[in-house]
Amino acid sequence: MGSVEIRSWFKPSAIEIKYIGANIWINKVLGQIKTKDEAQALVDAEVIASQTAWDNDNVDGETTEEKNNRIGTRPTDITLEE
Numbered sequence: 001m002g003s004v005e006i007r008s009w010f011k012p013s014a015i016e017i018k019y020i021g022a023n024i025w026i027n028k029v030l031g032q033i034k035t036k037d038e039a040q041a042l043v044d045a046e047v048i049a050s051q052t053a054w055d056n057d058n059v060d061g062e063t064t065e066e067k068n069n070r071i072g073t074r075p076t077d078i079t080l081e082e
Contacts, residue, residue, distance in 0.1 A: 040080050050075040 026033060034042070054074045059067070 036080060036082065043078050043080060047075055047078055 025031075051074060054071065057067075057071055059070070062070070
């Protein structure tokens with residue numbers, strides 16, 4: 001069977017190319033598309049887990065400044081933007 005050349009008048013915009021590229025990457029890494037609310041819930045869960053781990057990593061007599069020097073500052077909340 002011979003090959004068929006298909007020419008299209010459609011020229012995708014930069015936004016469409018970015019969207020197509022993002023979907024290719026998502027498929028490549030076996031990712032899943034999430035809504036902003038779903039993604040925020042995942043981020044919140046990870047932040048809370050990190051904060052809890054930080055809160056529980058104590059050394060007797062250690063000041064907050066010493067703790068910050070030893071393991072870094074307490075993780076802060078992250079809010080996703082559109």
